[in-house]
Amino acid sequence: MNIGEVAERTGLPPKTIRYYEDIGLVKPLRDTNGYRAFRESEMHKLAFLGRARTLGFSIEDCRNLLALWEDSNRASADVRAIAKDHLAQIEAKIRDLQEMRDTLSTLVRDCAGDDRPDCPILKTLGTETAAEQR
Amino acid sequence: MNIGEVAERTGLPPKTIRYYEDIGLVKPLRDTNGYRAFRESEMHKLAFLGRARTLGFSIEDCRNLLALWEDSNRASADVRAIAKDHLAQIEAKIRDLQEMRDTLSTLVRDCAGDDRPDCPILKTLGTETAAEQR
DNA sequence: ATGGGGCTTCCAGTCACTGGAGGGTCAAGG
DNA sequence: CCTTGACCCTCCAGTGACTGGAAGCCCCAT
Incomplete structure (x- = not known):
């Protein structure tokens, strides 16, 4: 082949x-x-x-x-250990991303998104710890 | 500084x-x-x-x-566009990971994890489309 | 013999850093 | 004045898991 x-x-x-x-x-x-x-x-x-x-x-x-x-x-335990470990990593990654998503969606929601310069997204990135928002 | x-x-x-x-x-x-x-x-x-x-x-x-x-x-719209785009990517990534997590957690649940060689995790990886499991 | 596709190797690039070697600079203590 | 240790500098290489591309065989059909 x-x-x-x-x-x-x-x-x-x-x-x-x-x-x-x-x-x-x-x-x-x-x-x-x-x-x-x-x-x-x-x-x-x-x-x-x-x-x-x-x-x-x-x-x-x-x-x-x-x-x-x-x-x-x-032993199936060996396989299971690898899979469980990986599962834990995936779950951690999901939590990280959910946190990002929550922060970001709040910011996007609060931003008028018009042609005026006032923008809560930039304001937050410029002054606060982004993760504290929400 | x-x-x-x-x-x-x-x-x-x-x-x-x-x-x-x-x-x-x-x-x-x-x-x-x-x-x-x-x-x-x-x-x-x-x-x-x-x-x-x-x-x-x-x-x-x-x-x-x-x-x-x-x-x-x-214009705040420009910022908002970048953020929205990024948000969509994060959400897609979360969905991917959730799918992986669901498949994997089923497999981990079904695996005895003892010293016998029989293992549904390897069986699945060896024969089926992993994503079809669940 | 010619053309097109498939195969080969090797090198470089991706992303966003991170580690380490090898060496210069600065301030404090003896 | 000298040493020590903390800082700073540049440059090179490596990470993970590929991916793109160049240059060049190979094979088969026309």
Whole structure:
């Protein structure tokens, strides 16, 4: 299987697949012409990676998850620990963003948005701690 | 005012302040010894930048906001447009993360997390479109 | 043989910093 | 006067996870 077909079947761009080889996540064979020759199992690994990345796992998380995936004797607790940790990070990120959103939406609401120069958004950025607004 | 004092008063690390000079956001004078000499107005600009960055505005947004801040004839509509746009991006990001969180928390909930190898998290990553779970 | 697409490598850029090396400057204490 | 330690300077490299582009093979159909 050439890289193009793998790209199509996994939904990952060829560039990304090459990058994943660079950093050692997959190790495709090579044809005599130098083209990467992916086995079915490699394709599945890449699909796995694509899904894990969609869920926001970092590359290092993915590397660990992949190792666990390949290890039929792994303990599910190990996988769960990675996922829980990642979940906590996502939740923290959501809270941060919600705080930003709340502050910003207050500012946007209070701004007339006309052609006069008076603007509570700039006023706040200029004088107060933005996070205190709301 | 030396960089250290500005750093303390704005809460920005000296490295970041130097970086902001590099990319042309501030233009401090120089003492004869080569040290940066910040005026009060520069300090305020940096504080403004720090607050805008806290709200997640990109550097380019900050550059524009700063220009509007300095322009006493600006229209508040211009500021509001930038803020609204940014707000929309934050909201999109929140939705993405919430989707990830929902999928992940289902997976974590369904995983026994013991020393047996059976693991719904890996099973999902290996076979289904992760986003379809839930 | 020619054209077009697919494949290769390597280099550079993204974003917003951050770390570190190597070295100059300043003020206080001995 | 000298040393010490805190400050300041510049420049280079690295972060994460790609992405874009140049330059150049390879393969197949016409």
